[in-house]
């Protein structure tokens with residue numbers, strides 16, 4: 001169920017201004033919010049180096065802002081490498097974390113200069129024999145996570161029991177496994193999973209230390225840091241406190257890294273949509289928006305999230321209402337059976353917390369264009385030189401809309 005709130009119509013002036021100038025739907029990416037999120041996670045985990053998981057929202061302006069903040073990047077494909085290359089990210093600040101790769105993928109990453117890779121089984125490990133003098137490997141361990149919204153340990157990761165034998169295999173093959181990694185699952189609301197995973201890895205690292213010449217010197221604790229999809233904030237310092245405590249038990253030589261995606265970008269974007277059609281059907285008022293589950297709201301399908309909607313409307317008697325998307329498909333429905341006053345055509349509906357796994361998974365089904373991205377609070381230094389997908393074209397030099405003057 002989507003949460004929603006009604007806001008008075010005179011509050012939508014700034015959104016109207018934007019849609020008048022740039023059309024509807026829009027995807028508003030606020031770089032100040034991304035910076036704030038990055039800094040608060042840094043503060044909550046000061047001993048941990050952060051590698052932003054590019055897949056969550058691979059927008060070049062967002063990546064540039066994080067680059068300036070000192071972030072590293074977690075990449076999983078040659079396409080993601082291309083975006084980083086264009087904004088001149090030094091390859092040593094990247095790690096390639098896809099556990100399953102073709103030889104081409106490895107070569108593309110090596111040509112770029114990325115030398116840290118993740119594997120989770122003997123086949124994948126042995127793919128590195130030809131490159132063994134140039135790479136350091138992280139071995140991904142699986143910890144199942146019932147409390148995560150998206151359990152990422154079903155598809156990837158070896159079991160803790162398999163770690164010693166894969167480490168031995170690597171030693172015999174002359175491949176350097178430099179550390180362990182895990183990802184407990186995305187939007188993980190309970191830190192017990194991370195704490196247990198860190199404790200198990202601690203045991204594995206210490207055991208390996210006793211028998212091997214090359215110690216495991218990196219622990220990658222993955223992503224999963226949660227946000228609130230309702231109108232609340234997550235206290236990330238409190239959330240991370242048990243994780244920090246568990247990390248403090250690791251041997252001193254272990255460097256810890258993390259791969260946050262959602263936490264950094266989810267709060268950094270809103271979508272602006274407009275009611276473009278209406279109908280009364282089966283006792284419900286249907287409102288057709290110009291963005292839907294094949295577009296920015298794709299996260300409702302792929303990421304299992306229901307976004308908080310803000311509707312700019314006059315108060316009045318309420319009716320059970322439906323928000324549907326613009327495609328001809330019947331699953332393209334954003335929210336059903338929500339009590340709303342009568343909404344005129346042209347009503348603005350804003351989706352909040354829509355930065356993560358939204359624009360990244362949007363399609364152009366029905367040949368409908370993806371929402372245009374407007375970048376707020378960033379001077380775009382790359383402008384049109386940066387060959388990015390069309391829907392990622394940013395507005396040059398646009399300033400924030402929160403009470404600031406807009407410069408075009």
Ligand SMILES: *Cc1c(COP(=O)(O)O)cnc(C)c1O
Nearest residue numbers: 053186187223224259260261262
């Ligand atoms: C998707 C992914 C992440 C990011 O996860 P969030 O839950 O968005 O923080 C990090 N690491 C890996 C390997 C991933 O696949």
